[in-house]
Amino acid sequence: MLVLGIESSCDETGVALYHTADGLLAHALHSQVAMHAEYGGVVPELASRDHIRRALPLVRHCLAQGKRTLHDIQAIAYTQGPGLAGALLVGASIGASLGFALGVPAIGVHHLEGHLLSPLLEPHPPAFPFVALLVSGGHTQLMQVEAAGHYRLLGETLDDAAGEAFDKTAKLLGLGYPGGPALAALARQGAPGRFKLPRPMINSGDLNFSFSGLKTAVLTLTRKHALDDGIRADIAQAFQEAITDVLIAKALAAVAQSGLRRLVVAGGVGANHCLREKLASAAANKGIAVFYPALAFCTDNGAMIAFAGAMRLRHQPPTGLGFTVSPRWELAHTTPPGR
Ligand code: KG4
Numbered sequence: 001m002l003v004l005g006i007e008s009s010c011d012e013t014g015v016a017l018y019h020t021a022d023g024l025l026a027h028a029l030h031s032q033v034a035m036h037a038e039y040g041g042v043v044p045e046l047a048s049r050d051h052i053r054r055a056l057p058l059v060r061h062c063l064a065q066g067k068r069t070l071h072d073i074q075a076i077a078y079t080q081g082p083g084l085a086g087a088l089l090v091g092a093s094i095g096a097s098l099g100f101a102l103g104v105p106a107i108g109v110h111h112l113e114g115h116l117l118s119p120l121l122e123p124h125p126p127a128f129p130f131v132a133l134l135v136s137g138g139h140t141q142l143m144q145v146e147a148a149g150h151y152r153l154l155g156e157t158l159d160d161a162a163g164e165a166f167d168k169t170a171k172l173l174g175l176g177y178p179g180g181p182a183l184a185a186l187a188r189q190g191a192p193g194r195f196k197l198p199r200p201m202i203n204s205g206d207l208n209f210s211f212s213g214l215k216t217a218v219l220t221l222t223r224k225h226a227l228d229d230g231i232r233a234d235i236a237q238a239f240q241e242a243i244t245d246v247l248i249a250k251a252l253a254a255v256a257q258s259g260l261r262r263l264v265v266a267g268g269v270g271a272n273h274c275l276r277e278k279l280a281s282a283a284a285n286k287g288i289a290v291f292y293p294a295l296a297f298c299t300d301n302g303a304m305i306a307f308a309g310a311m312r313l314r315h316q317p318p319t320g321l322g323f324t325v326s327p328r329w330e331l332a333h334t335t336p337p338g339r
């Protein structure tokens with residue numbers, strides 16, 4: 001089955017063609033980062049309008065890249081939520097109307113399910129069950145994944161998401177939006193050990209996170225020091241060390257608690273090299289295998305939506321013409337397919 005995937009939950013329009021037998025045939029992405037940069041963050045109305053401009057040209061691009069025509073598409077998956085309502089409506093209305101026009105099923109997919117299943121697109125995918133650390137701009141969650149569609153929330157952030165903490169800290173250090181990659185690059189130039197930041201909730205005994213205190217600790221440091229390039233880099237280094245320590249400690253605690261040996265890391269912050277390096281050695285020491293999506297699929301993309309849609313369509317009826325979007329939607333509340 002050839003599935004067209006459309007992602008439009010935030011500031012990236014992602015489109016992909018995934019074939020259940022032949023794998024990923026094409027994917028294309030338009031990032032709105034440059035458009036939102038001058039506002040220091042995502043402007044929802046601008047995001048929606050840009051998704052409208054980009055979606056269909058990206059569909060055409062993917063069809064050409066995958067050497068397919070519109071009539072080869074057998075199903076359509078679009079991001080139903082969570083995300084910005086107007087942005088989601090663009091992908092949902094295009095997905096549902098294309099489905100209607102082509103006479104093929106269309107299905108709404110949970111954005112985080114897309115992230116969570118994205119490592120299954122890799123040549124050596126993890127087997128079920130596994131523990132997943134979802135670290136994106138809007139969410140930080142630990143999930144136990146029994147099978148596709150069967151998700152149990154083990155812990156989550158009580159305030160800022162990890163990506164949000166990266167972005168806010170980057171802003172405090174005078175870096176542009178989105179701050180994660182910029183902060184990571186700056187941290188590489190920093191001297192380890194000059195500043196020590198807290199590891200919030202690392203010993204809380206549960207699997208929840210809190211990052212707002214870490215951001216406040218950075219704010220205090222930025223007020224105490226004249227921010228030259230060296231100090232900014234040292235603060236970035238200290239922040240990255242602190243947040244990755246917490247993410248790794250909690251993820252490994254979740255794996256230990258589950259009795260499993262497989263950990264999936266997905267979402268934008270999963271692209272962070274410091275996290276990957278530290279986790280690789282910590283997990284190896286405990287005999288835990290860690291799985292990531294390809295770097296390009298850590299952040300938002302259409303491939304993960306096409307793939308999650310294909311998995312759901314095996315067991316679940318399509319959404320149909322009466323589509324809806326779900327700007328707030330708990331992953332653990334999605335219906336397991338086949339029930
Ligand atoms: O998964 P994603 O593309 O979007 C959401 O679903 O939210 O994640 C975006 C987040 C942003 O906060 C961005 O700053 C962060 O992921 N991010 C990173 C890196 N690349 C992206 N954070 C740290 N290091 C990176 N290399």
Ligand code: ZN
Pocket residue numbers: 111115136137267268299300
């Ligand atoms: Zn995302």
